[in-house]
Amino acid sequence: MTDLRAAVLAALVATALTFLAGVRVAFRRPPRGHRYRASRVSGPILAVELVAVAAAPVPPGRGIAAIAMLAAAAGLFLWASWTNRARKLALAFAGVAPDHVQTAGPYALVRHPCYAAYVLGFLAGAVAAGTPWLAPAVAAGAITYWRAAAQEEEAFARGPLADAYRAYAARTGRFLPRLRYERDGSAPVAVAPARSRSPDGNAG
Numbered sequence: 326m327t328d329l330r331a332a333v334l335a336a337l338v339a340t341a342l343t344f345l346a347g348v349r350v351a352f353r354r355p356p357r358g359h360r361y362r363a364s365r366v367s368g369p370i371l372a373v374e375l376v377a378v379a380a381a382p383v384p385p386g387r388g389i390a391a392i393a394m395l396a397a398a399a400g401l402f403l404w405a406s407w408t409n410r411a412r413k414l415a416l417a418f419a420g421v422a423p424d425h426v427q428t429a430g431p432y433a434l435v436r437h438p439c440y441a442a443y444v445l446g447f448l449a450g451a452v453a454a455g456t457p458w459l460a461p462a463v464a465a466g467a468i469t470y471w472r473a474a475a476q477e478e479e480a481f482a483r484g485p486l487a488d489a490y491r492a493y494a495a496r497t498g499r500f501l502p503r504l505r506y507e508r509d510g511s512a513p514v515a516v517a518p519a520r521s522r523s524p525d526g527n528a529g
Contacts, residue, residue, distance in 0.1 A: 329388025333378055333453045336395040340446050341371045343399045347439070351406035353413040353421075363417035366469045367443055370462045374450030383453050391453035394445055402442035405431050414439070417473035423481055426489050434502040436478070436493070440470035441500040474499055 348364055383391070408430030415421040417440070431438035447466040451459040478499075481490035497503055 327385050328382040329385055329392075330378060330381075330383045333383050333388050333391050333395075334375065336392045337371065337375055337378060337446075337450055337453070340395045340399045340449075341375075343402060344371075344443065344446065347402055347406055348416065351409065351413060352416045354416060354419070363443075363469055363473055367447075367466055370447055370466045371450065373462055374447070374454060374459060377454035377456055377459060378450065381454070383455075387453055387455050391449045394449035394452065398442045398446040398449060401431055401438050401445070405438040405442070408432065417470065418476065422484060423477065423486060423490075426481075426486055426493055428493060432497070434497060436497050436499050437470070437474045440474055443470055444500065471499075 344367065345364075409427065412425060412427075415423075435441055444463075444467045447463045451463050478490070478494070481487060
């Protein structure tokens, strides 16, 4: 049986480094410093997944699926980072009041593409390892970023951008695209907001 362990490990390390570099480069830090609460969760999850993948052979089916998921996670993260290059996002749990609503790039489909990328990366590692023991770790990661997203959305709801963000949230999913069915019964399509001419974009 072909063992894709080395390829998956390389993809997992590359994705983890992409996330780590993004935290340092693509996000803005609050003026009073930051404790990197989310990174303290995601870092150990990825480390445990690396150990789990290295411990046993990875068959082609799981390996190819995991590599594709990792490529998608890294691509989504880089796309979101590029979209926000002019106005960087605040770090998760930074407690910074949002000052703009981003609707361009991947934000036209989901409200928190970076967090969605992290969770997809966690899922990919679990798929490659093929062990149910990683389920709690993946759940912990998903809950962490779900809480971060919820906290940021609560900040929008309390601020001057509440109406704009409410309209945007009605058209997009938090981590997954929001689907609607056509009246003629055809396949569902993703609902994306209309493109705005405003240069302002989304913290979170």
